[in-house]
Amino acid sequence: MKIGMSHGAGGGIMQGLISEIILENLKNKSVNGGVGLDDLDDGASIPMDDYEIVVSTDSHTVDPIFFPGGDIGTISIAGTVNDVSVMGAKPLAITNAMVISEGFSGEDFEKIIKSMDAVCREAGVSIITGDTKVMEHDKLDKIIIATTGIGIVKKGEIKRDSGLEIGNKIILTGSVGDHGISLMSYREGFGFETDLQSDVAPVWGMVEAALKVGGVTAMKDPTRGGIANALNELASKSGVGMLIDEEKIPLKAEVVAASEMLGLDPYEVANEGKVVMGVEADKADETLEAIRKTKYGKDAQIIGEVTDNVHVVIETLLGGKRILEAPIADPVPRVC
Amino acid sequence: MKIGMSHGAGGGIMQGLISEIILENLKNKSVNGGVGLDDLDDGASIPMDDYEIVVSTDSHTVDPIFFPGGDIGTISIAGTVNDVSVMGAKPLAITNAMVISEGFSGEDFEKIIKSMDAVCREAGVSIITGDTKVMEHDKLDKIIIATTGIGIVKKGEIKRDSGLEIGNKIILTGSVGDHGISLMSYREGFGFETDLQSDVAPVWGMVEAALKVGGVTAMKDPTRGGIANALNELASKSGVGMLIDEEKIPLKAEVVAASEMLGLDPYEVANEGKVVMGVEADKADETLEAIRKTKYGKDAQIIGEVTDNVHVVIETLLGGKRILEAPIADPVPRVC
Numbered sequence: 160m161k162i163g164m165s166h167g168a169g170g171g172i173m174q175g176l177i178s179e180i181i182l183e184n185l186k187n188k189s190v191n192g193g194v195g196l197d198d199l200d201d202g203a204s205i206p207m208d209d210y211e212i213v214v215s216t217d218s219h220t221v222d223p224i225f226f227p228g229g230d231i232g233t234i235s236i237a238g239t240v241n242d243v244s245v246m247g248a249k250p251l252a253i254t255n256a257m258v259i260s261e262g263f264s265g266e267d268f269e270k271i272i273k274s275m276d277a278v279c280r281e282a283g284v285s286i287i288t289g290d291t292k293v294m295e296h297d298k299l300d301k302i303i304i305a306t307t308g309i310g311i312v313k314k315g316e317i318k319r320d321s322g323l324e325i326g327n328k329i330i331l332t333g334s335v336g337d338h339g340i341s342l343m344s345y346r347e348g349f350g351f352e353t354d355l356q357s358d359v360a361p362v363w364g365m366v367e368a369a370l371k372v373g374g375v376t377a378m379k380d381p382t383r384g385g386i387a388n389a390l391n392e393l394a395s396k397s398g399v400g401m402l403i404d405e406e407k408i409p410l411k412a413e414v415v416a417a418s419e420m421l422g423l424d425p426y427e428v429a430n431e432g433k434v435v436m437g438v439e440a441d442k443a444d445e446t447l448e449a450i451r452k453t454k455y456g457k458d459a460q461i462i463g464e465v466t467d468n469v470h471v472v473i474e475t476l477l478g479g480k481r482i483l484e485a486p487i488a489d490p491v492p493r494v495c
Numbered sequence: 496m497k498i499g500m501s502h503g504a505g506g507g508i509m510q511g512l513i514s515e516i517i518l519e520n521l522k523n524k525s526v527n528g529g530v531g532l533d534d535l536d537d538g539a540s541i542p543m544d545d546y547e548i549v550v551s552t553d554s555h556t557v558d559p560i561f562f563p564g565g566d567i568g569t570i571s572i573a574g575t576v577n578d579v580s581v582m583g584a585k586p587l588a589i590t591n592a593m594v595i596s597e598g599f600s601g602e603d604f605e606k607i608i609k610s611m612d613a614v615c616r617e618a619g620v621s622i623i624t625g626d627t628k629v630m631e632h633d634k635l636d637k638i639i640i641a642t643t644g645i646g647i648v649k650k651g652e653i654k655r656d657s658g659l660e661i662g663n664k665i666i667l668t669g670s671v672g673d674h675g676i677s678l679m680s681y682r683e684g685f686g687f688e689t690d691l692q693s694d695v696a697p698v699w700g701m702v703e704a705a706l707k708v709g710g711v712t713a714m715k716d717p718t719r720g721g722i723a724n725a726l727n728e729l730a731s732k733s734g735v736g737m738l739i740d741e742e743k744i745p746l747k748a749e750v751v752a753a754s755e756m757l758g759l760d761p762y763e764v765a766n767e768g769k770v771v772m773g774v775e776a777d778k779a780d781e782t783l784e785a786i787r788k789t790k791y792g793k794d795a796q797i798i799g800e801v802t803d804n805v806h807v808v809i810e811t812l813l814g815g816k817r818i819l820e821a822p823i824a825d826p827v828p829r830v831c
Contacts, residue, residue, distance in 0.1 A: 160601030167595065167629030177627060180601065184608045187621035190588045195623045203623035205588055205645065212548055216590035217626045218641060252526045252541055254552035256641040259503065265496030265516065272520045285523035287531045287539035290553045290641075291513060293503030298636035305554060305592040305626075305641030309541065 165487075172487060174199075194246070200320050201242040201379060202308070210314050215242035216307040224271070224301055226342050228356030231304055232274030234431055237361050238382065239308035240282045244363040245378040245434060247318035247370060248310030250282060255289035256305040261296040271302070282361035284308070316370075322377035323397035327465040328443035332365050332434045332450055333358070333458040334409040335386050339428025340417045347421065355413040358455075360432035365456045368449040369434075374442025380434050384486050385427040389435050390471045391485035397437075400468025403483065405475050407462040427486045437465060501823075508823060510535075530582070536656050537578040537715060538644070546650050551578035552643040560607070560637055562678050564692030567640055568610030570767055573697050574718065575644040576618045580699040581714040581770060583654035583706060584646030586618060591625035592641040597632040607638070618697035620644070658713035659733035663801040664779035668701050668770045668786055669694070669794040670745040671722050675764025676753045683757065691749040694791075696768035701792045704785040705770075710778025716770050720822050721763040725771050726807045727821035733773075736804025739819065741811050743798040763822045773801055 165172040182188070182197060189195025193204035193211060202215030217239050224231040236253060243250040255275070259268065279286060337358040344355065362380060369375050377397065381389035386408075394401050410425060418425045432455055438446045443461055450456035466472075471483045501508040518524070518533060525531025529540035529547060538551030553575050560567040572589060579586040591611070595604065615622060673694040680691065698716060705711050713733065717725035722744075730737050746761060754761045768791055774782045779797055786792035802808075807819045 162595050162597065162599045162601060162604060162629055164597050164629050164631070167627055173627065180605050181608055181625070181627070184605060185612045185615070185622055187612075187615045187619075189623055190621050193623070195621065196625060200624075203588070203590070205623070207543070207647075208545075212645065214588070214590055214624060214643070214645060216592045216624060216641070216643060218592040218594045218628050218639070220594060220628055220630055252539070252550070254539070254550055254643050256552045256554040256643075258554045258556060258639055258641075259498050261498065261500050263498040265498060268498060269516050269520060272517055276521045276523075279521070279523045283523075285526050285531065286521055287525055287529070287541070288536075288550060288552060289517070289532060291503055291509065291517070292554050292556055293498055293500050294556055294636075295500070299639075300630075300634035303554070303594055303630075303635075303639060303641075305552070305594075305639075307550070307552060307590050307592075307643035309548065309550060309645070311543075 194317065194319060201245050204317055206314060211312050211317055213243050213246045213248035213310040213312055213317065214307060215239055216305065217242065218303055218305045220303050223346060226345055226357055228341065229359040230271055230274050231302060232271035233278055233359050235304040235306045236275050236278035237359050237431060239306040240284055241362045241380045243308040243310035244366045245380050247316055248312035250284045250308050250310040250363055252285050252287045252309045254307045255286050258292045258294055258299060258303045260299045260301050261293055263302060278361060282363055318375060318378050320377055320379060320393050320396040323393055323399050323437040323465050324376055325399055325465050325467050326440050327376050327437040328440050328461050329401060329403065329463045329465065330436050330438055330443065330447055330450065331408065331460055331462045332456050334411050334414065335430055335433065336414045336418065336425030336428050337411065338431040339385065340414045340423065340425060343421055343423065344417045355417065358430055358432035360455050362432060362434050364453045365434060365450050368453050369436060369446050372442050372446045372449050374439035374446055376437040376439065378434055378436040382429045382431060385429060386435060387426045387483050388485045390483065393437065394471050400466040401463055401471045402466050403463035403471065403473045405473050407460045409458045409460055426483065530653065530655060537581050540653055542650060547648050547653055549579050549582045549584035549646040549648055549653065550643060551575055552641065553578065554639055554641045556639050559682060562681055562693055564677065565695040566607055566610050567638060568607035569614055569695050571640040571642045572611050572614035573695050573767060575642040576620055577698045577716045579644040579646035580702045581716050583652055584648035586620045586644050586646040586699055588621050588623045588645045590643045591622050594628045594630055594635060594639045596635045596637050597629055599638060614697060618699055654711060654714050656713055656715060656729055657732040659729055659735050659773040659801050660712055661735055661801050661803050662776050663712050663773040664776050664797050665737060665739065665799045665801065666772050666774055666779065666783055666786065667744065667796055667798045668792050670747050670750065671766055671769065672750045672754065672761030672764050673747065674767040675721065676750045676759065676761060679757055679759065680753045691753065694766055694768040696791050698768060698770050698791065700789045701770060701786050704789050705772060705782050708778050708782045708785050710775035710782055712773040712775065714770055714772040718765045718767060721765060722771060723762045723819050724821045726819065729773065730807050736802040737799050737807045738802050739799035739807065739809045741809050743796045745794045745796055762819065
């Protein structure tokens with residue numbers, strides 16, 4: 160068997176590779192009964208006395224490395240900080256392992272480091288240790304940045320993907336598809352007369368506001384595979400279904416237009432600054448208001464609710480119903 | 496400026512890149528007053544109530560990926576576990592971010608995962624979360640594995656590179672150059688009739704035994720740049736010198752022979768299962784005995800002592816003295 164592109168695309172084929180080769184061959188996959196590798200959550204946890212250490216890791220290989228709204232540095236910090244955040248933990252620190260291609264521009268490298276710094280300042284996290292390697296130019300294209308985030312949450316307050324309960328409301332913190340569609344538009348050189356930009360941003364501000372209200376049951380940041388993947392993962396891990404009101408899903412007009420031209424489904428492409436979360440029904444309105452007051456949350460919506468169905472069902476704009484499936488693999492070349 | 500191979504080679508040129516571009520452009524570099532990025536230690540720490548969380552990260556790009564004595568999987572776990580260990584922290588968990596080249600053999604991938612599992616079992620650590628990406632075959636050669644290790648140490652008991660005190664004895668836990676020289680021999684296809692293998696192994700057993708005695712002041716695992724780099728880093732960060740007795744440095748006959756044929760200095764090439772440590776003089780013998788009783792420590796030696804000199808001075812086999820300099824860059828193509 161040869162590893163193919165779809166094995167890394169965040170869909171069902173990738174899940175197969177992970178289960179059959181990785182999970183199957185490892186014995187030690189959790190520590191002290193915390194969230195571990197088998198849980199395939201956004202990260203993992205190490206329970207200590209009064210709290211849990213939460214960690215998450217990601218290798219960033221975005222193409223192009225500079226794009227409207229950010230660059231690989233922005234995404235390396237935001238992406239990892241976000242994975243820690245959606246476990247309910249306050250992100251504190253980042254480790255940063257970079258592999259750079261021989262001949263890479265020192266000026267571009269400096270720009271990337273400055274982007275990382277900007278997100279760190281905004282999110283209140285520190286890059287506390289790192290590693291820098293250089294690979295021959297014929298062995299690596301440009302740069303790969305692997306970041307690991309470390310956060311802290313009080314014991315018992317960690318949010319797992321499996322936490323949804325029937326009757327919960329589903330909140331989406333803003334418009335979907337901005338990252339994936341803007342990158343694809345930019346990459347294909349389509350001259351859309353648009354200001355469409357990646358939504359890459361740290362989500363901790365929105366998460367913290369929502370957690371303070373006290374009704375959040377589960378969260379996920381919809382990156383690879385888009386909200387189609389994130390909603391299905393939350394539902395299947397929680398053993399529930401969802402009924403989503405399509406009318407409520409925030410979508411920018413430019414994203415709709417570009418999606419049609421590119422033949423892409425905005426529900427299946429990556430976002431880099433959004434959260435979907437389950438919230439106890441009686442706290443949903445208050446949580447929505449709290450999120451809307453934050454920097455990136457003003458377009459947040461309650462988009463549906465958790466049901467005892469086994470599928471994520473969308474009530475379409477025309478009033479019909481269809482099942483929203485998790486993508487088998489990325490519908491587009493990798494953009495995150 | 497273009498990034499060159501020497502920028503990632505673990506020597507002085509790399510220190511320059513790190514200082515001028517990375518450290519210079521980042522504001523947040525530590526958390527709660529712990530060991531941070533500016534310390535350029537083996538890892539970093541996040542002080543909590545009664546203990547510190549210790550983290551270390553590394554991108555592994557070894558060539559060849561399978562070599563006598565191990566593979567990139569072995570080294571990914573051992574290397575990261577060792578960096579946590581030499582900070583005095585018990586390693587608990589690993590995060591594992593892999594980027595695989597499209598077309599990479601599934602069988603080789605499985606072998607690598609099995610090697611990771613074996614080291615995890617031996618070291619008592621768990622791979623608790625991960626990330627898997629696939630890159631186009633013309634953009635990445637083979638595989639890169641970025642691991643981050645998380646460990647715990649009681650507050651105040653962390654071992655920093657700067658901890659050496661004048662009069663301390665220097666212990667080296669075994670023979671040097673095995674990893675670098677065996678890989679270079681293998682890679683060059685030299686038909687040495689030898690069993691020379693990489694020394695890749697987790698060092699926590701040796702470190703734990705030494706820590707129990709109570710006199711360890713500083714530790715480092717001599718990887719890139721070899722013991723020449725590790726001893727100089729310890730000395731310069733502690734503001735001291737060393738006098739090393741060359742006769743006491745354990746060197747395998749095959750390493751000496753192969754080094755001469757390859758024109759390499761075994762003090763400057765990587766090790767993957769050794770520790771150099773400073774120990775209070777009155778506890779040095781007891782510490783040495785404790786290390787010698789462990790699986791990988793039977794050849795440990797007291798190789799010298801900490802002086803008020805500013806250099807690492809070697810008393811050579813012929814009775815002369817020379818300064819052991821830190822290498823400017825790797826003397827060999829990257830082997831770790």
